[in-house]
Amino acid sequence: MASLNKVMLIGNLTRDPEVRYTPKGTAVTDIGLAVNRNYTTDNGEKREETTFVDVTLWGRQAEIAGQYMKKGRPIYIEGRLQMDTWQDKQTGQNRTRLKIVGDAFQFLGGKDDGGGSGGGGGHQQSYGGQDGGDRQQQPQYDSRPAPSESGGGAPSHGGGADFSEEDDDIPF
Template sequence: MANLNKVMLIGNLTRDPEVRYTPKGTAVTDIALAVNRIYSTDEGERREEATFVDVTLWGRQAEIAGQYMRKGRPVFVEGRLQMDTWEDKQTGQKRSRLKVIGEAFQFLGGKDDGSSPAGSPSTQEFAPPGGGGYRTERPSGGRPQPSGGSGYRSEEPHPASPPPDFGHEEEDDIPF
């Protein structure tokens, strides 16, 4: 049986990222996304709930996130799930948490919305086919190679065709 560990999220940053470095000099940053879900109750009342997701970025992606991401900014993150487990030092209990290891991210929103600092990369679409900003080679940890586009991605290839343009629909126009 085949396995798939793939996560795609669109949400807003809940805090500014802080870049730190491992003893070997690799950049790492943890970001948190608020991913909202709007739904209707049985009585027809619209409700919204937020899910908070922790995401860890490594290498050049971590540095770029630290430089350009700011609290409240919308971002698309693609990655994989990872379970962290540890023993609580105070209680001795085994603890665990599920988080996302970010393998690619994309800034969302335009420069006109005031959410992006001057000179920062920004786009309203996902990265174009064949280009995604920076490709990070995982095994060797070599220097990232620019490849065009405005997203930041590891070695996974882009789809063969661009995503469909859904336009700018208001939330009221969405049937679910």
């Protein structure tokens, strides 16, 4: 049976990242992400629910995060779920937590944007999937152009344009 383990989130950083290194020299950093969900109750009352998510970044991504990410900055992140298990040193009980291992991220908002609700992007780093260990990864850059910071909205194709052309050149 097929399975899929993919997560895509947009939220604000809850703390400045701190980069550390494994004994083999691979950079790793943990960041916190606050993700908001707006909804309306059955009574018509508008509510906002915030979920706090832990994200781990490895390699070059971790270094970029340490250099450019700041508390409050909005980001888009893609990754996979991973279950961490450990034994509590004080109580001896087994503990678990679900976290995200980041595969790619993109800064949202303007340059040095410390908050807000996103907007045109800028910088995206995308790397191959991580096994979460001390393995160095070769970068696989996303070939899509970064969204324009001006304009916003969908591109305009002009009124009444005829799209009956052959689509043989489309790369997908």
